[in-house]
Amino acid sequence: xxxxxxxxxxxxxxxxxxxxxxxxxxxxxxxxxxxxxxxxxxxxxxxxxxxxxxxxxxxxxxxxxxxxxxxxxxxxxxxxxxxxxxxxxxxxxxxxxxxxxxxxxxxxxxxxxxxxxxxxxxxxxxxxxxxxxxxxxxxxxxxxxxxxxxxxxxxxxxxxxxxxxxxxxxxxxxxxxxxxxxxxxxxxxxxxxxxxxxxxxxxxxxxxxxxxxxxxxxxxxxxxxxxxxxxxxxxxxxxxxxxxxxxxxxxxxxxxxxxxxxxxxxxxxxxxxxxxxxxxxxxxxxxxxxxxxxxxxxxxxxxxxxxxxxxxxxxxxxxxxxxx
Amino acid sequence: xxxxxxxxxxxxxxxxxxxxxxxxxxxxxxxxxxxxxxxxxxxxxxxxxxxxxxxxxxxxxxxxxxxxxxxxxxxxxxxxxxxxxxxxxxxxxxxxxxxxxxxxxxxxxxxxxxxxxxxxxxxxxxxxxxxxxxxxxxxxxxxxxxxxxxxxxxxxxxxxxxxxxxxxxxxxxxxxxxxxxxxxxxxxxxxxxxxxxxxxxxxxxxxxxxxxxxxxxxxxxxxxxxxxxxxxxxxxxxxxxxxxxxxxxxxxxxxxxxxxxxxxxxxxxxxxxxxxxxxxxxxxx
Numbered sequence: 001x002x003x004x005x006x007x008x009x010x011x012x013x014x015x016x017x018x019x020x021x022x023x024x025x026x027x028x029x030x031x032x033x034x035x036x037x038x039x040x041x042x043x044x045x046x047x048x049x050x051x052x053x054x055x056x057x058x059x060x061x062x063x064x065x066x067x068x069x070x071x072x073x074x075x076x077x078x079x080x081x082x083x084x085x086x087x088x089x090x091x092x093x094x095x096x097x098x099x100x101x102x103x104x105x106x107x108x109x110x111x112x113x114x115x116x117x118x119x120x121x122x123x124x125x126x127x128x129x130x131x132x133x134x135x136x137x138x139x140x141x142x143x144x145x146x147x148x149x150x151x152x153x154x155x156x157x158x159x160x161x162x163x164x165x166x167x168x169x170x171x172x173x174x175x176x177x178x179x180x181x182x183x184x185x186x187x188x189x190x191x192x193x194x195x196x197x198x199x200x201x202x203x204x205x206x207x208x209x210x211x212x213x214x215x216x217x218x219x220x221x222x223x224x225x226x227x228x229x230x231x232x233x234x235x236x237x238x239x240x241x242x243x244x245x246x247x248x249x250x251x252x253x254x255x256x257x258x259x260x261x262x263x264x265x266x267x268x269x270x271x272x273x274x275x276x277x278x279x280x281x282x283x284x285x286x287x288x289x290x291x292x293x294x295x296x297x298x299x300x301x302x303x304x305x306x307x308x309x310x311x312x313x314x315x316x317x318x319x320x321x322x323x324x
Numbered sequence: 325x326x327x328x329x330x331x332x333x334x335x336x337x338x339x340x341x342x343x344x345x346x347x348x349x350x351x352x353x354x355x356x357x358x359x360x361x362x363x364x365x366x367x368x369x370x371x372x373x374x375x376x377x378x379x380x381x382x383x384x385x386x387x388x389x390x391x392x393x394x395x396x397x398x399x400x401x402x403x404x405x406x407x408x409x410x411x412x413x414x415x416x417x418x419x420x421x422x423x424x425x426x427x428x429x430x431x432x433x434x435x436x437x438x439x440x441x442x443x444x445x446x447x448x449x450x451x452x453x454x455x456x457x458x459x460x461x462x463x464x465x466x467x468x469x470x471x472x473x474x475x476x477x478x479x480x481x482x483x484x485x486x487x488x489x490x491x492x493x494x495x496x497x498x499x500x501x502x503x504x505x506x507x508x509x510x511x512x513x514x515x516x517x518x519x520x521x522x523x524x525x526x527x528x529x530x531x532x533x534x535x536x537x538x539x540x541x542x543x544x545x546x547x548x549x550x551x552x553x554x555x556x557x558x559x560x561x562x563x564x565x566x567x568x569x570x571x572x573x574x575x576x577x578x579x580x581x582x583x584x585x586x587x588x589x590x591x592x593x594x595x596x597x598x599x600x601x602x603x604x605x606x607x608x609x
């Protein structure tokens with residue numbers, strides 16, 4: 001991943017209007033805690049990535065937010081309204097993780113059914129259904145029964161169903177699990193398109209590269225609680241790894257450098273390379289300054305931005321894999 | 325009313341079930357045989373009357389009793405078939421949709437959970453009402469056209485047969501909000517069977533004048549009032565003459581359940597439907 005991969009989040013200021021707010025949502029099944037404490041805010045117009053290892057409580061969390069599961073404790077507001085509010089639900093789209101529909105219906109009939117449930121008028125449905133079919137790449141197959149669709153097409157119609165009402169907030173629970181690489185790219189583009197229209201997207205996914213390429217902010221959950229949250233760019237640059245390419249390496253420089261950055265490897269030679277971890281960009285600047293003063297010509301400073309995967313693995317493994 | 329969207333879906337879904345078509349096919353077969361049987365009965369009766377006339381014996385005057393018994397057999401079959409259809413069509417209505425996951429995209433929509441339960445109920449109730457009306461009409465028309473006989477209280481009786489189905493529907497829908505499809509099917513069918521047996525026991529008790537047997541029947545009709553409502557329907561469908569002639573029997577009764585029993589049965593169906601809504605409201609999907 002290059003630094004430009006997460007550029008959108010830096011370029012566009014994040015809205016401060018919270019669209020999804022949860023306060024200590026908790027779900028307990030018997031003596032098993034599925035979600036310990038879910039507290040987060042998602043702002044208007046952002047793509048919010050919700051990450052976590054299997055069993056971390058991601059789907060349970062989403063299900064609580066969309067009203068499929070009753071929280072044991074805690075509250076949440078969506079679009080400023082309490083959970084289960086019908087007015088808010090009118091403006092919410094949801095793609096379940098296990099997208100199973102009444103597959104004996106034709107694609108158009110299925111969307112018509114969901115349109116009716118959204119309370120859309122006949123005219124609205126007639127206009128909107130071809131639109132969403134086109135949007136998800138199912139134009140021309142709306143007259144076929146959903147049962148005859150491939151898994152990928154079924155997932156697409158699921159996404160179409162979630163977008164039917166022109167929602168302000170869309171919850172997508174693993175929207176690309178059944179899609180091939182091309183389909184995944186389509187969904188990625190679709191998400192970015194929705195975002196450009198100001199739609200807030202709550203993306204639950206374990207495909208980290210997918211999350212990394214579309215999300216503005218992410219939350220990482222483990223053992224049913226949010227263990228890290230923040231803008232994607234911040235999370236990725238929380239600890240930078242830099243490679244200093246030098247012209248020479250006078251004695252004692254490595255030791256002196258340790259005052260600014262954490263030296264990891266040193267490759268001595270005619271062109272020494274020092275790899276170090278820096279807390280932030282200022283530390284790198286200071287380190288460069290020090291190197292020059294100490295008589296080590298700096299030919300290049302190459303930041304090695306960590307991928308989301310590395311950050312994720314780091315955080316989750318630090319937390320420990322075993323539930324408490 | 326969002327319930328109607330669900331009702332429509334449920335109705336269409338019901339018509340897709342092989343079992344429903346099985347019952348419908350069986351019903352058509354039944355009607356054909358019934359028309360034929362009634363025809364044979366009427367032919368026999370006419371020949372018998374002719375022979376009596378030849379011998380100078382006055383007409384028996386009991387035609388009404390036997391025609392009524394024929395109608396009663398037909399309606400009993402309709403009642404039984406609609407009961408079976410009710411249970412099997414709706415047995416997995418909520419449980420199987422939870423298992424399949426089809427509710428996951430429905431429930432987060434701007435619809436209240438009780439509206440989903442009510443919609444399903446209405447969808448099945450509509451399907452059953454159509455079925456019952458068509459079947460009762462077939463039996464009554466057969467009696468009228470083939471046998472020149474019309475039973476009394478057709479409307480009340482038909483409504484009571486529908487009430488039997490609604491009782492079973494409430495029971496089945498309620499069960500499906502917290503039991504698996506198979507468990508629900510077994511439980512509801514056992515209860516249905518118990519109600520029928522309880523009704524038979526009560527008839528035997530009446531015939532033998534045995535209080536204990538009668539009490540067993542009464543208790544069973546409190547647990548599931550489906551059979552007692554059928555017995556009231558059968559009582560209403562027959563002329564008094566036929567009721568007295570037949571006495572306590574497997575298909576009818578000489579002591580019809582009271583108006584309170586009807587109120588109880590209606591309340592029973594209603595309360596179970598409400599209970600289904602309440603359970604489903606809290607159910608994690």
